[in-house]
Amino acid sequence: MPEVSVMAKSTPTTKMKGAQALIEALRREGVEVVFGHPGGASLPLYDALYDVPEILHVLVRHEQVAAHAAKGYAVASGKVGVCMATSGPGATNLVTGIADAYMDSTAVVAITGQVPTAVIGRDAFQEADVTGITLPITKHNFLIRRAEEIPEVIRKAFYLARTGRPGPVLVDVPRDLQQVEMEFTFPEEISIRGYRPVTEGNVNQIANAARAIASSRKPILYIGGGVIISNASPEVRELAERTRIPVTYTLMAKGAFPDDHPLCLGMLGMHGTAYANYAINTSDLIIAVGARFDDRVTGRLKDFAPEATIIHIDIDPAEIGKNKPAHIPIVGDAKRVLQVLLEMVQPPQDIEPWHKQIEEWRRKYPLRYRQSSDIPKPQFVIDLLSRAWGGRAVVTTDVGQHQMWAAQFFLCREPRTFITSGGLGAMGFGFPAAMGAWFARPNKPVVAILGDGGFQMTIQDLATAVEWKMPLKLFIINNGSLGMVRQWQELFYHRRYSHVWLKNPDFARVAASFGAEGISVRHPEEVEPAIFRAMEIEDRPVVVDCHVDPEENCFPMIPSGQSVKEMILDLD
Amino acid sequence: MVTRRTLSILVENQPGVLAKVAGLFRRRGYNIHSLAVGITENPEVSRIVTVVEAGPEETEQIIKQLNKLVEVLRVNDVTNHHTVDRELALVKVNATPGTRAEIMEVASIFRANVVDVSEKTMTLEVTGKGEKIDAIIQLLRKHGIREMVRTGQVTLVRGVQTT
Numbered sequence: 001m002p003e004v005s006v007m008a009k010s011t012p013t014t015k016m017k018g019a020q021a022l023i024e025a026l027r028r029e030g031v032e033v034v035f036g037h038p039g040g041a042s043l044p045l046y047d048a049l050y051d052v053p054e055i056l057h058v059l060v061r062h063e064q065v066a067a068h069a070a071k072g073y074a075v076a077s078g079k080v081g082v083c084m085a086t087s088g089p090g091a092t093n094l095v096t097g098i099a100d101a102y103m104d105s106t107a108v109v110a111i112t113g114q115v116p117t118a119v120i121g122r123d124a125f126q127e128a129d130v131t132g133i134t135l136p137i138t139k140h141n142f143l144i145r146r147a148e149e150i151p152e153v154i155r156k157a158f159y160l161a162r163t164g165r166p167g168p169v170l171v172d173v174p175r176d177l178q179q180v181e182m183e184f185t186f187p188e189e190i191s192i193r194g195y196r197p198v199t200e201g202n203v204n205q206i207a208n209a210a211r212a213i214a215s216s217r218k219p220i221l222y223i224g225g226g227v228i229i230s231n232a233s234p235e236v237r238e239l240a241e242r243t244r245i246p247v248t249y250t251l252m253a254k255g256a257f258p259d260d261h262p263l264c265l266g267m268l269g270m271h272g273t274a275y276a277n278y279a280i281n282t283s284d285l286i287i288a289v290g291a292r293f294d295d296r297v298t299g300r301l302k303d304f305a306p307e308a309t310i311i312h313i314d315i316d317p318a319e320i321g322k323n324k325p326a327h328i329p330i331v332g333d334a335k336r337v338l339q340v341l342l343e344m345v346q347p348p349q350d351i352e353p354w355h356k357q358i359e360e361w362r363r364k365y366p367l368r369y370r371q372s373s374d375i376p377k378p379q380f381v382i383d384l385l386s387r388a389w390g391g392r393a394v395v396t397t398d399v400g401q402h403q404m405w406a407a408q409f410f411l412c413r414e415p416r417t418f419i420t421s422g423g424l425g426a427m428g429f430g431f432p433a434a435m436g437a438w439f440a441r442p443n444k445p446v447v448a449i450l451g452d453g454g455f456q457m458t459i460q461d462l463a464t465a466v467e468w469k470m471p472l473k474l475f476i477i478n479n480g481s482l483g484m485v486r487q488w489q490e491l492f493y494h495r496r497y498s499h500v501w502l503k504n505p506d507f508a509r510v511a512a513s514f515g516a517e518g519i520s521v522r523h524p525e526e527v528e529p530a531i532f533r534a535m536e537i538e539d540r541p542v543v544v545d546c547h548v549d550p551e552e553n554c555f556p557m558i559p560s561g562q563s564v565k566e567m568i569l570d571l572d
Numbered sequence: 573m574v575t576r577r578t579l580s581i582l583v584e585n586q587p588g589v590l591a592k593v594a595g596l597f598r599r600r601g602y603n604i605h606s607l608a609v610g611i612t613e614n615p616e617v618s619r620i621v622t623v624v625e626a627g628p629e630e631t632e633q634i635i636k637q638l639n640k641l642v643e644v645l646r647v648n649d650v651t652n653h654h655t656v657d658r659e660l661a662l663v664k665v666n667a668t669p670g671t672r673a674e675i676m677e678v679a680s681i682f683r684a685n686v687v688d689v690s691e692k693t694m695t696l697e698v699t700g701k702g703e704k705i706d707a708i709i710q711l712l713r714k715h716g717i718r719e720m721v722r723t724g725q726v727t728l729v730r731g732v733q734t735t
Contacts, residue, residue: 135592136599140642143588160642194584194645318636321629 013185018147019044019178022111023052025154028186031055031082033073033439035066039086040126041113044178058435058468061460063090065432067097068421068458070108072436074101075419076394078231080161081106081436086113088126091172092133096426098168099137103423104252105229107166109157110134114143116176130172139167147180152187159190164197165316166229197315201332201340208328209287209311210344216285216309218354219245222268222297225252225422226290226314226334228415233257235338236289243347246358248276250291251403252422255412260391265358266367269297271404274365274556274569279358281305281564288312290334293323294423295561303563313337365556365569367408376524378477378548379405385447385475386410388531393445393473394419394437398430398454400484401554402477406449417444428457434472435465445473445535452478452504462514465541472541473534476507479550487553491568511543521546574627576605577651578727579635580735581620584643585611592641593620602626602634606659606702608724617645621727648735650727660699660723662687663709666716667694675715682708693718 016024022045026034033056038046049057060066063085070081081101085094091112101108115124131143140160142153150173157169213219227236233256240247240263247257248268257264265276280286286308291297298304301323312319312326313334320329330337369379382405389395390411396419397403403420412418419437421429434448455476465472486500508518517537519530521544534542557568583589590609597604605623612619626634631649638647667675667689675694679686684698698708702725709717729735 131588132591135595192642195642316640318633318640322633325629 013183015181016184017044017048017178018150018173018180018182019048020051021147021150021182021184022154022173022178023048023055024184025151025186026082027052027055029080029154029158031080033058034082034084035060035069035073035436036084037061037063037066037086037090039090039113041087041115041175042084042090044175045084045111045113045173056439058439058464060432060464062458063093064096064428065435065458065461065464067094067108067110068100068426068429068432069436070110071097071101071104071106072396072419072433073440074106074108074436075228075433076416076437077440078416079107079440080158081108082111083108084111086126087115087130088128090126091130092128095133095137096424098134098170100421100424100426100429101168102137102139104421105166105225106168107161108168109161110168110170112170112172113178114172114174117145117174118176120174130170134170137168138170139165141170141172143172144174144177147177147182150177150182151184152190155187155190156192160192160195164195198317198331199315199333199336201313201330201337203340205328205330206337206340207344209330209341210346212285212309212311212328213243213245213287214346214348216348217351218283219243219285219287219348219351220280220283221245221247222250222280222286222288222291223247223253223256224250224289224291227253227256230290230315230334231415232289232335232338233415235335235342237261238342239338239345242342243345244351244355245287245348246279246355248272248280250294250297250422251407251420253291254407254418256415258413259411260413267407269294270299270558270560271408271554271556273367273408274567275358275361277556277558277564277567278361278365280308282357283308286310288314288326289338290314292319295323298323299558300561300563303565371524373549374523375549376521376527376546378402378479378552379409380524381475381477381527381546381548382406382409382449384527384531385449388535389445389447389473393417393447394441396420396430396433396437396446396448398449398451399425399427400451400454400482401479401487401552402449402451402483404554405477410449427451427454429454431455431458431472431474432461434474435461435470438470438472446471447473447475450474450476451483452476452480452502452507453482455507456504459510462511462516462541462543466515469539470541471538474541474543476543476545478504478507478545478547479552480504480547481550483550484554490553492559507543507545511541516540517542519544574625575651577624577626577631577649578655578657578725579622579624579638580648580650580727580729581622581638581644582612582646583618583620584645585616585618586643589618589643590620592643593638596637596641597624600634600637602630606724608726610726621725623725646735650729650735653735654730655727656730657701657725657727658699659702659705659725660697661705661709661720662695662697663712663720664688664693664695664718665712666692666718668692671715675712678708678711684708
């Protein structure tokens with residue numbers, strides 16, 4: 001392997017092939033792991049990868065898994081996640097994962113093979129216009145036109161993916177350019193003239209924010225995924241504790257503020273806690289940090305928090321005023337802005353009545369479930385998972401009822417320990433994300449809370465998890481249906497249950513056939529032993545198929561497009 | 573209130589940039605009234621002039637979203653600036669020996685050029701603001717317009733200021 005030793009030196013220029021240059025650029029970016037699947041148009045890339053053992057490559061069974069795993073890795077680690085696919089179908093299979101990373105502002109670099117330059121645009125075998133397809137779902141994308149530009153483009157891709165408001169960046173590499181001999185030069189500094197993210201907030205506006213806080217009576221901190229991305233959890237906590245302002249978080253910010261902190265109101269929005277929703281809608285001041293007033297948070301915009309002055313801190317200027325006008329807009333990195341704010345802020349004078357009011361709501365409308373029957377309630381299973389792993393594990397979820405119950409009942413204390421498909425809401429996300437998270441945090445337990453519907457969208461990759469001996473704890477909240485759709489059909493479509501019941505396989509036996517451990521749970525008293533069994537297994541994934549009450553609904557619920565006044569607390 | 577706003581956008585002169593800008597307008601549901609693109613004094617930079625129909629908040633959103641595109645270097649809303657605005661149209665109109673003089677007279681009032689003549693048609697080239705072009709087209713209509721083509725509006729701010 002003579003090339004390896006040559007490449008390892010940081011000689012300014014070295015002759016190598018385009019594919020080797022790409023892999024070498026990944027190595028210099030500090031990439032530890034790539035999730036991918038090879039194919040015709042990426043053969044030279046894989047040939048180059050063969051010589052670089054320090055980059056792990058995880059061979060997935062479907063490219064969608066590669067993209068979701070890259071996001072799981074990126075969220076869990078705070079680094080850039082990398083996925084790789086061949087042209088055409090390989091690249092189109094990445095699309096869902098790329099869109100998911102885009103919606104949740106996650107730093108992912110996707111590398112795709114492309115058909116040779118000479119046949120691009122001629123409907124060649126396995127050709128797809130991947131830069132065209134991913135245009136609206138990437139922060140930026142590149143089609144390589146000359147082999148010499150590969151190292152610089154990779155450097156730019158990583159820079160764009162992780163800075164400013166992060167997001168996925170795709171690099172499409174025609175096969176012929178992977179094979180061209182070229183001079184490798186890796187730029188130390190790069191500048192992109194149309195791209196200058198603002199990180200420092202306007203000091204006058206921050207001073208205005210401090211004044212608004214000091215004179216508020218019913219303030220609330222509304223934190224979003226941006227807090228986790230900018231590692232601003234310590235600043236949020238200090239701000240909350242010094243001012244005694246209660247904190248509510250979005251799904252994307254679960255873990256950014258400890259769930260068991262006395263100032264924590266839990267998640268807000270459609271399935272948020274009643275007290276968080278009452279609080280924000282009654283507040284006189286909202287301090288929004290790294291959040292985007294998404295429709296799942298606000299419901300009907302004109303009725304959302306009508307009395308509140310809004311301080312909106314976000315690194316993306318386009319988020320400010322997009323959905324809800326901000327009275328005090330602050331463009332900047334959440335951590336930097338909060339650091340400056342902390343130098344000026346004074347606690348509000350008299351917020352004890354506000355705390356009393358919130359405590360009353362908290363007492364009156366707690367999150368609850370009743371484990372009465374002889375079939376486990378889904379919340380009961382998640383509650384036990386939280387008792388076993390809450391605050392210590394990295395937890396991932398699919399999308400649907402179980403995701404909302406996980407947000408409500410699974411205790412998180414640290415950022416980057418709750419990983420979910422928020423904006424896109426992509427079923428099938430939870431299991432691949434757990435694989436990615438395991439590479440980022442190999443010493444933490446990784447627990448995936450999955451739906452029986454979602455798991456079947458990416459279940460084939462049990463093979464990958466077994467091959468890598470990943471000790472993932474995969475809990476299926478199996479209600480034999482597409483539960484959230486079923487719930488909406490029950491509530492809004494006169495119980496006309498159209499195509500929501502699933503005839504499922506025996507997941508425990510499916511797991512066993514892949515070489516994973518499979519456990520079936522049908523009674524409430526079996527849940528705990530199954531958790532203990534799952535804890536013991538360290539050398540392979542465990543699939544715990546929990547058959548839960550199929551009729552259970554997820555509450556509280558603010559129906560789509562409505563307001564806190566229409567919140568359904570419970571059906572009985 | 574929805575009005576016509578003129579945006580002057582400097583972009584990297586690279587393949588695919590127009591598609592990115594146009595795609596942004598399409599997927600976020602912004603209405604484009606007109607669009608014109610061409611290179612600038614700097615061959616690495618192109619200018620896109622677009623007239624959009626939007627209210628003030630939407631216009632602000634459009635500008636912010638455009639600024640997020642990496643190839644977009646600068647966006648200016650020049651609607652309230654003193655500007656020179658021009659469109660160009662080529663109009664092929666039916667012309668007989670009996671109507672030719674009248675068409676020539678219209679052309680001369682509008683300072684349009686006759687750029688092609690055949691036995692049965694005349695083609696006029698007219699430049700100016702959109703309303704002027706609308707007006708000449710209106711006058712030519714009775715002769716029968718066989719075909720025509722119109723550019724989008726191009727705009728520059730008057731005076732020493734650059735945008």
